[in-house]
Amino acid sequence: MTRLDPDPRPHRLATVAVHAGPEPDPVAGAVMPPIYQTSTYIQDALGQPHNGYEYARTRNPTREALERALAALEGGSHGFAFASGLAALDTVLKLLKAGDHVVAGANLYGGSHRLMEQVFRPFGVAFDFIEMADASALEGALRPETRLVYVETPTNPMMQLTDLQSVADLCQARGLLLVVDNTFATPVLQRPLEFGADLVLHSTTKYLNGHSDMVGGALVTSRDDLAERIGFLQNAAGGVPGPFDSWLALRGIKTLTLRMRQHSAGAQQIAAWLEGRRDIPRVYYPGLASHPQHALATRQMAAPGGMLSVELGDVERARRVVERVRLFALAESLGGVESLIGHPASMTHASVPLPMRQAMGLTDSLIRLSVGIEDPDDLIEDLDQALAGT
């Protein structure tokens, strides 16, 4: 079979999203990579695995195509796919040992907080959760045992930003590992490795897949030493995605740039409409000039993204709105083509202790929107009818 040599020129992200990952299929030249639905591979002779493939926990060609795409999108040299975002975080925390200390943002995804506090703390890893928006708070929280700094930006659901450049500079100066959960922004809007982060984490369940039809996670790094250890842990613990889920994520990634553009445009329009209503106490969206970190958002992100939160001022009102919407689906998760609405206090963040929720402004009357790629005017009409008379 003949094929032109791969184009060696660096490409822009929309092109990378379409082309990164798959290599020409040697059997039929299939444009999309086959789903290698197999647990094992035949060996050519004793001790001679075929092309290095022995067992599918260790290596699977469909998963490897996804891993190449993930690395290329984040501008890293090594990508790793996992069975979920939390399986990816589990692997990150296994880089540590008892006695190590982690500083993380106070406003983390609830499951990330739970994994740190309820699984790794009992093994002897210490955690502090601080306001990452405040650079001096980070400096003050560091201890001699601090090994890792964990950042989500924008945060879920309060939409707070962390200045990636200043945190990366501080971590580099102190020899700390900086891990950034880039699930909300995606590499289309923000590329943490370029600011100096060591590791990028994703729940591919969300925007990267984008179609709400699989659960997965990812890690990307440019550091060979970290990649070697992560590869070891990925195989040793086995939190890997199956080939079909890998294929779905890879397929979703092809439209990531288009989708993120539409998610952002829709969320911007809806946020502005909500802010213009007199009956809405507060809208949290980095694309609004009223957002306290709007300037940082403009500097650090290509667009503000598809997530926003709305303070409705009253718990019963929040309940009525989430139950009355017709286009928005009341559901956990985010980042799919369809719009979702959620109540963080009772859903995604129910596992976060109440005092912590209160401290970050996550009230029982806050709702969160994941704006899909529908026509924003239809979404606004849906919210309008749901809010009417509340």
Ligand SMILES: *Cc1c(COP(=O)(O)O)cnc(C)c1O
């Ligand atoms: C969903 C999510 C996770 C966890 O990912 P799973 O795929 O559900 O395990 C981590 N971080 C953020 C920001 C998320 O939204």
